[in-house]
Amino acid sequence: MAEAFKNLINAEVVRQAGQHLRRVWPAFDQRRFERLALDGLDDLEFKARAQHLGLALLATMPDDFHHAADVLEASFKPVIHVEDPDKELGLLRTDDTGLAGWVLWPVGEFIAQRGLEHPERALQALHALTQRFTAEFAIRPIIVAHPELSLRTLAGWTTDPSAHVRRLVSEGSRPRLPWGLRLKALVLDPTPTLPLLEALQDDASEYVRRSVANHLNDIAKDHPERLADWLECHLPDAPLTRQRLLRHASRTLIKQGHGRTLSLWGLGAALDGSVRWQVSPKRVAIGESVALSLTLASTSASPQILEIDYTVHHARAQGGASAKTFKGWRVSLAPGETLQLAKSHSMRPVTTRRYHPGEHQIDLRINGQTVAQAGFKLTA
Structure with missing residues (x-):
């Protein structure tokens, strides 16, 4: 029987986090961190485990957020450069060189809470974190609290050399990201993210394009005509990669039988x-x-x-x-x-x-x- 998904965050993950944080900051109270993190951990489900470890970090990391962010970044595993980001994800595991993978979800929780009063430094830390795991959950409270700064920063990241960072632009700002904080302002009006999606829809990485498709599909759930407008503008003469992206973005409206979307895909006619x-x-x-x-x-x-x-x-x-x-x-x-x-x-x-x-x-x-x-x- 396959091991429960929640066990990806376990006692060994706690131990590894404590060791690496103390390695880069000798004053870190590893014993207290592990005691707090392990207390009740086995009774929690997956997302709750990440939040629980985040609370342990809040109790044991430096009060000064800039210092804390420096410590966290120093504990990260060096960036791995692989041609296919999807394959790279399988290599993102903690080892002797530093932290990577699921252990960084709690780190993101810490940054999202402690970094709200220091958004520029928090975004910088998430830029580093997303290249070792993902920051799509952690960036959302910062987008809510500091929308202009966040969207301006994301716009600059659309040309980042890392596909992980470029994907974060789209995935982190998705209005209805599963498991993530709902971005209510963007649910009501997705206009601010449309330039980001336009910049990324022909990205060289399928990993990034897949996120753009899911983001557009999120928009379609609340604003079907916006997605139809997008198709009308970007589907004609689109390269094959964009056609596939737009097809995936249209899946909800096609299932719902949205007339204009079906027509744009040549599917409006009834069966003869x-x-x-x-x-x-x-x-x-x-x-x-x-x-x-x-x-x-x-x-x-x-x-x-x-x-x-x-x-x-x-x-x-x-x-x-x-x-x-x-x-x-x-x-x-x-x-x-x-x-x-x-x-x-x-x-x-x-x-x-x-x-x-x-x-x-x-x-x-x-x-x-x-x-x-x-x-x-x-x-x-």
Whole structure:
């Protein structure tokens, strides 16, 4: 059985942090830090562990933030330069040369709290930290407290040599970053970050471009017409890398059947043909899977590009249903062609989703329009 995710922050991580902090600052009270950090750690989940270690740092690091930031930066592992930043992430682990990886989440928590009154130095420290882990969570309180300085700094970072820093520009300012503080001002009006995204959407690193796509998708959830405007401006004659980015950025609106977005991707037209949609078996237990079967028959004289999704209406514990849309297929249906497609859909519980017994309906959506329905009964 795989080890619990929360155990990435454990007693050994605490010990390593204490050793490296004392290595670069002999006055550091390593024993007190470890006592505070380990007290109750095993009872906490992952994010709470990071916050708990952050509190231990707040209690034991120098009161002077500039001094504390100097100590922290000195404890970091030297920067690793690898052509592919995704591969580089796997190398970001603490060793004898310094701190890197998950141990730096608590360091980010410390910087986010103690550094609010010293934003320029805090941003400088996060610039160093993000090259050894990520600072996407830690930078958000600073953006809230000091928006003008933060956005001006992020604009300068769009041309930084480090892909990790350039990614932070986009990821740190995402309005709805999972696990992160919601940036309510940017949820209401994303205008301030649009120049940052424009500067990064053709970045040489896919690692950075993927973040830009997710940021644009965040914007689409609250301002669908803004995303459609972006597509209208940046999709025509776009290079392949930008097309892929914009496609990923459009995923929520495509699933929702947003007419203008579908049209910009050439997906606005309804299916010209017939559909046979089946779900089997009709009775399945939690933890098992259902088979989805689709037969499309074209009656059109022209090729059709079809974006096919399906929406599962999950039974709720207290009654009613909760809808969740899943990616199906993207196909080109030739004139007169009959096409058969199949997919397995798991009903195994995961961290982000629990299932409850009851009737489940699955809607088939083609180019944003519901064209067929089928269902099954989920049992305990």
